[in-house]
Amino acid sequence: MSSTLERHVVTLGAHRVGEGPAVVISDRMSLREHRGGAREFPREGVTLAEPAGADDLPLIAARARGVVIGAAWTRDIPLVRAVAALGLPVVVERRPSATLEEWLGVAGYCAAEGNDQVILCERSDLGLLRAARAASGRPVLADVSGDIGLCAAAVAAGADGLIVDGLIVDGSQADRREAEEAVTLVGALLRPETPATLPDCRQAIDRVDAALATLLERRVALAGTVQRLKPVGGFAGRDLTRERALVARMAQRAPELGETHLAPIMNAIIEAGLHLAEERATR
Template identity: 65%
Template sequence: MSSTLERRSVAVGDLLVGEGPAVVIGGRVNLRAYHGQVDAYEALGEHATLVEPYSAADLPAIASRADAVVVGSSWTRDIPLVRAAAGLGLPVVVERRASASMEEWLELAGYCADAGDGRVLLCEGGRLDLGLMRAARAASGRPVLADVSSDVGLSAAAVAAGADGLVVDAAGAGGTGARLGTFTGAKAVELSKGGALEFVSAGAESRAEPAQSPAGASALRVAEEAVTVVGALLRPEAPATLPECRQAIDRVDAALATLLERRAALAGIVQRIKPVGGFAGRDFARERALVARMALRAPSLGEARLAPIMNAVIEAGLHLAEERSAR
């Protein structure tokens, strides 16, 4: 397969996965955990995002209540169930079996595309092989998800490796197993005093779902930070509308704020180490060299525009260091 295939995008509910910003998809429901002992309609409620069936009996409920169906890694060789799931008319999320090669994974994805309407996403889960995930994304042109439920700390690495979306399972994150919702963009996720999740949007629409445990909320925060900060640094975007432009700017601003906070903390350490700290200890030759190096990364701004920006950043850090030392 060619690595130069034009990237295809797949809509999962309200989210477009594969182009633009990376997204967080919360609320995967695994009906296999119930071993067929619970009615699928009851387990899914009014709506679910990603759902993995236990048997063909679950498929009617998934077709009517889910945004996408998951072909789980534990049953990718159950071809009749794979064919039936792919034929529901929903987007199909194809997980890689732990022992499967990239070629086997992509072959199964192609089979699901042929059995369905072509809307297929790849998903790497379990012990993530991020290098293989990146290679599969390039070779197939299909959107790729990383299920970070078992180790949400890998969220940033997954986005850096090219994941178009992160899947966070409420149960895997220590939650109740209820749906967490789907969201994208620079968004704060807070735990209210009553225990309900509150989504504070910085542009994109969100869909809040029932209250979750603090562990589930924490996992969402980690994943959302990864898609916002790492995504703003590494994912190319071409917004076409004013709201999309503003959302992209929000993501970049969030990344800038995070980096500025880190820079201020490092500057404070420098002030404690220097023989002469504070404004008296400024090294203007080093600052000019810093601006020159930055201009290589930001040639459209150039040294003349970057110099006052960095002077303001440096002075803000020095003021902060002096305030803290005076306490």
């Protein structure tokens, strides 16, 4: 693989974007929208800030961990170069009409200024996320502030992180929780991790366990529905042939566990679901 396509990882404040779990960034502000300058910045600063022009760059350099080249400014090459020259991580949004090549070209201007700490950001076309990652090797973020319902789809599409608008008070906490749920549950299923430290490994296990708990709860609910539909319910209605076929199919997805290890796990899950269905029937 050529060096231009090697997997990039960018440190953005407390986040390592591009490896490990997807991240959630909820402290992003735009000085195009907040013209109070320093008065608008939280005392502790922000992770990302978008300038309204070159005059904002000294303030951003002092108060932000990263800078956004907003979609409206991607054709302003002098501003792009000035942003890159700050030395901060740069998030490049895609202009809605821009092609993939044009989008990556803006990242190239940053790299030409000696700043290769570039993250790509998309607002609407999630299909471009994976293509941008594959073509450039750079991390990709999805800005879901305009449609928080896209969180899970964005993680599934390969986003290395989600941006939610945490500077809006109404609903911001609920939006952040939904984004974190997508990162935890969808990420645990679709985003392989290779943690290098014990704390990181435990956090990865916690994410997988959260996904397992969610799936087990859903499976138990479906098992209860099956019991209502079967002519013979409860333990008497178990179909051992179907259960063996189920374990065999699962073993194809989990070959290291195999049928030998999966069979007792699935038996315990099925029995737990049947016990719960019986408990509910007697309430």
